[in-house]
Amino acid sequence: MIREAVRVLVANWDGSYTVPSRRLYPHQWSWDSAFVAIGNARWSPRRARSELLSLFGAQWRDGRVPHIVFNPEVPDGAYFPGPDVWEVRAPSGSATSGIVQPPVHALAAWRVHLADPDPAFLRRIYPRLVAQQRFLRTARRSADGLISIVHPWESGMDNSPAWDVPLAAVQAGPMGARRRDLAHVSADERPTDRDYERYTALARAYRDTGYRRAGAFAVEDPLFNAAYGVAETSLARIAKVIGLDPDPHHREAAEITAAMVAHLYDDGLFHARDANTGSPLRSQSAAGLVPLMLPDLPREIAHALIGTALDRFEIKNGLLPSYAPGTPEFDPARYWRGPSWLNLTWLVWQGLRHRRADLAETLADGMVGAVARSGFREYFDPFTRAGHGCRDFSWSAALVLDVAA
Numbered sequence: 510m511i512r513e514a515v516r517v518l519v520a521n522w523d524g525s526y527t528v529p530s531r532r533l534y535p536h537q538w539s540w541d542s543a544f545v546a547i548g549n550a551r552w553s554p555r556r557a558r559s560e561l562l563s564l565f566g567a568q569w570r571d572g573r574v575p576h577i578v579f580n581p582e583v584p585d586g587a588y589f590p591g592p593d594v595w596e597v598r599a600p601s602g603s604a605t606s607g608i609v610q611p612p613v614h615a616l617a618a619w620r621v622h623l624a625d626p627d628p629a630f631l632r633r634i635y636p637r638l639v640a641q642q643r644f645l646r647t648a649r650r651s652a653d654g655l656i657s658i659v660h661p662w663e664s665g666m667d668n669s670p671a672w673d674v675p676l677a678a679v680q681a682g683p684m685g686a687r688r689r690d691l692a693h694v695s696a697d698e699r700p701t702d703r704d705y706e707r708y709t710a711l712a713r714a715y716r717d718t719g720y721r722r723a724g725a726f727a728v729e730d731p732l733f734n735a736a737y738g739v740a741e742t743s744l745a746r747i748a749k750v751i752g753l754d755p756d757p758h759h760r761e762a763a764e765i766t767a768a769m770v771a772h773l774y775d776d777g778l779f780h781a782r783d784a785n786t787g788s789p790l791r792s793q794s795a796a797g798l799v800p801l802m803l804p805d806l807p808r809e810i811a812h813a814l815i816g817t818a819l820d821r822f823e824i825k826n827g828l829l830p831s832y833a834p835g836t837p838e839f840d841p842a843r844y845w846r847g848p849s850w851l852n853l854t855w856l857v858w859q860g861l862r863h864r865r866a867d868l869a870e871t872l873a874d875g876m877v878g879a880v881a882r883s884g885f886r887e888y889f890d891p892f893t894r895a896g897h898g899c900r901d902f903s904w905s906a907a908l909v910l911d912v913a914a
């Protein structure tokens with residue numbers, strides 16, 4: 510399996526970074542590159558460093574790291590929405606999108622350093638990671654201290670049922686071009702056309718404010734906020750190695766954790782909140798378990814989350830569903846509405862390692878078992894382990910490499 514995983518990562522390598530999938534996602538994606546770096550660190554730390562440095566090469570002057578960096582050699586129309594919809598050039602000259610994804614990159618940089626200590630790499634990437642956090646803090650933070658996202662694509666969990674209510678308030682518009690995803694993956698495993706009409710309307714509306722003002726969709730997502738907090742913890746570790754003061758990062762991590770506990774936690778799970786209205790967006794999304802990664806999380810809350818993972822998410826089966834089975838919204842095959850994704854499983858695995866090593870091991874075994882049954886698919890039925898979405902998906906290969914190593 511390790512040989513096969515490396516084969517997938519080599520096949521998806523584009524010279525300085527890795528495409529998530531050759532045909533479905535033929536450009537560089539932000540959080541995919543972080544997960545790929547974590548896996549590549551196990552066999553080619555040089556590639557892992559290049560992956561992160563090439564992504565941060567497209568960072569904007571305001572610190573934002575775009576969720577897609579387009580490869581100019583890929584024909585227009587290979588992926589929708591492409592550069593003609595986003596209409597952006599990063600300072601590097603690359604065409605990019607204008608939205609972001611969960612900031613899991615500082616954690617990835619730290620993991621790469623652990624696999625192959627390299628303070629020179631840390632010194633290079635640290636100021637960029639700090640700028641990425643600064644963008645979120647200045648452009649996206651509410652008075653309650655939480656970071657918001659302005660597009661479902663920013664959550665990384667595009668059509669999660671958690672977004673059904675806020676997305677319904679978005680005025681759908683014409684897509685303006687044909688979806689390309691349906692050329693590669695069956696329609697019942699993807700978001701609907703109606704979703705896409707809203708995704709593209711939101712992207713255009715944000716673009717028309719110069720990528721400055723949130724539109725109808727603005728939410729505080731527990732996964733995104735947890736990633737932000739974990740990034741501060743990782744930055745503290747990095748700062749220490751390169752001789753800088755880690756304390757401001759520790760304080761920031763403690764503050765975001767406290768804000769999340771105060772405003773997003775309820776009844777054994779973290780929930781999103783609508784940043785426009787202040788209303789809670791109660792759902793049973795596995796994003797609500799990712800705060801297990803936060804080192805400052807109060808013990809009794811960690812304990813309750815573990816109970817929820819066992820009861821509502823049935824993780825004893827080895828795979829973490831992206832949405833709780835037993836709810837009316839759960840669909841075991843449709844994208845982020847139930848299937849198990851290895852990145853989400855990996856994040857929760859990471860959060861359980863120092864709290865419940867036995868359960869962490871169950872999830873690691875589940876990841877390996879799904880791939881043994883179905884290959885490096887994009888997502889899996891959490892019960893049958895049948896594969897869905899594209900094949901030879903990069904982060905599935907990378908994260909199995911990490912847990913198996």
Ligand code: 9WN
Nearest residue numbers: 529534538540541662665666667690
């Ligand atoms: C939109 C690349 C990306 C992942 C996201 C996943 C999917 C894109 C799409 O693919 O999103 O960004 O076209 O559906 O939802 O998490 O980063 O793998």
